[in-house]
Amino acid sequence: MDFDLGPPAARPASPIADLSYRGYDGPLSTRLFRWWIVALAGIRLNLKKPWFWVLAGLCLFPYLFQGITLLSNADRTLQALMGGNAPEARYTQAFFNAFSGQQFLLFITALLVGASSIAADNRANALLVYLSRPITKNDYLAGKWVGVFLPVFVVAFFPALLLYLFCLVSYTSEGFWRDDPWLLGRIVLACAIAGAIHASLLLGCSSWSKTPRMAGAIYAALYLVSGIVAGIAGSITTVFSGSSEEAAREILVTHLSIGGVITGLAQNVYHLTLQSMRFNRRAMQPVHLELAPPAFWVMLGLGLAMVVVGLAATRMRIRAVEVVRG
């Protein structure tokens, strides 16, 4: 047998290993949906945060609780104690209650997802990277907005969808579908309202800050202080006597906050009159109340104003590149 004992022949360089620089002559497209690239990058970064998953998990609990309540018929006992809701509204009310119970967690989720959205870019001068590409200010703004809106929306909507599917499987024979055929649409809309208001206001705070912590602190202060002030204002401006006008005014004043507008609009979307017990301080006795949704147009106006102000504040801060110092 012959053996080749000579030096090994030089192997041709593998094209795979050839990482030397070459000009790029592949496709370069000016996409119509350039903002989606920005949004997708933001979403991917958020999905890497462990706390996002923790909060997303916690957001399941209000719907889980409502599911158990429906399953055990405890809602009917509660309704009987409260004076009795319209029986056909029991499912709608369950969804609204879960949505309301989820609000604080959604607010924390929004803080986690949105506070760093533009503030971190400001700190790292990332706008220089974005705006030196074929990306407009509006593309960047839309991308960042969707990058905050979508995670918040999904975290709000996914548990609701699970409960909806559970009800669809378990209670269709008991009138779940018949009582409110538009319930799924209402759920989507309510979750979208929460996502849109959080995303717009948070982007506004984030764009005016250099650090995510500062942006988060500003938004948290706005959210919590507005809620506390509205609550106090509602209670001190109204001495409850049981009249429906007074109740409507109190409801409106207590909803004049970020969280209040979200739940107020959601109650309008769910088209739900809530049953409540209050203590009449004049008559010194409990009173059964029907709490109608807060004035729709006021809530809608405030909600739209929050979105517009947030987006306008953000857009003002997105400036073209400072290219050369000199």
Place this chain on the structure above:
Amino acid sequence: MAVATISHLTVRYGAKTAIEDLSVEVPEGCVGLLGPNGAGKTTLIKTLLGFLRPAAGTGAVLGLDVATQGLRIRQRVGLMPEVDCHIPGMNAVTFVGYAGELAGMPGSQALRRAHEVLEYCGLGEARYRNVETYSTGMKQRIKLAQALVHGPRLLFLDEPTNGLDPAGRDEMLNLVRDLSHGKGVNVIVSSHLLPDIERTCDWVLVMRGGKLVREGDIAGLRVVEGVQVDVELRLPSEPFEAAMRRRGARVFRQMGSRYRLTLAEGGTDPGRQLLEAAKEAGAQVRGFRPALRSLEDIFMEAVEE
């Protein structure tokens, strides 16, 4: 062929005129952009990138109108900004790939290309590290990588050697030189460091007060008028100076034993003259060459005119 053509360009910020009636053709290759503070370099590059609308005149980059085709221009050019910049929370490959996607590359190609470019820029080993953990030199390189990823035909480099140590500076200048002279990428370098421009660029534009005050290829600008020779002797020699003066030359002693001689035009061979003078003075000539101006001389002349 010119990579950028500017004709009677005027750019204003409100009432202030930043660039006034500027006309220039930026040639292919590596071009240095020089000028003191407020000269209009920033404004010129902003205008070329399509961020500012000219008040008058026209401009085109790679044949695209700066007033109406800003997006298409930015798709074909790359910018390496002066300040540190990155996308927070990303490692180098993700960041450079993302920059490619923003420029319009398909995701898979952007990722493949990110690996190539990072390897070329010397960050191959560190490509999976978060960019926020990079040293100053590495951050300069990643800025170059993100500017290169989509294969731009024209690259704007703003102070590319900022904050680099001598070895890092050397490597960065080699990269810039290789890009423009080896890879066929047109480069416009804005720098305050004249040696950087001198080492990398073939052509220079000097601006002052929003106007172009000097342009041309560096080799041509450095040639001095008349017959001037730089001579270095072993030791300073007054007899040599006297001997040269007797031959009608003007003698300027520069530093140590170096002299610049301005000889009468049309005389005998300059080399012969100075060797004869050295022999006469008993001086030892170490070397001589036709005098050249430094880029600093050219710059100072241009901005002081």
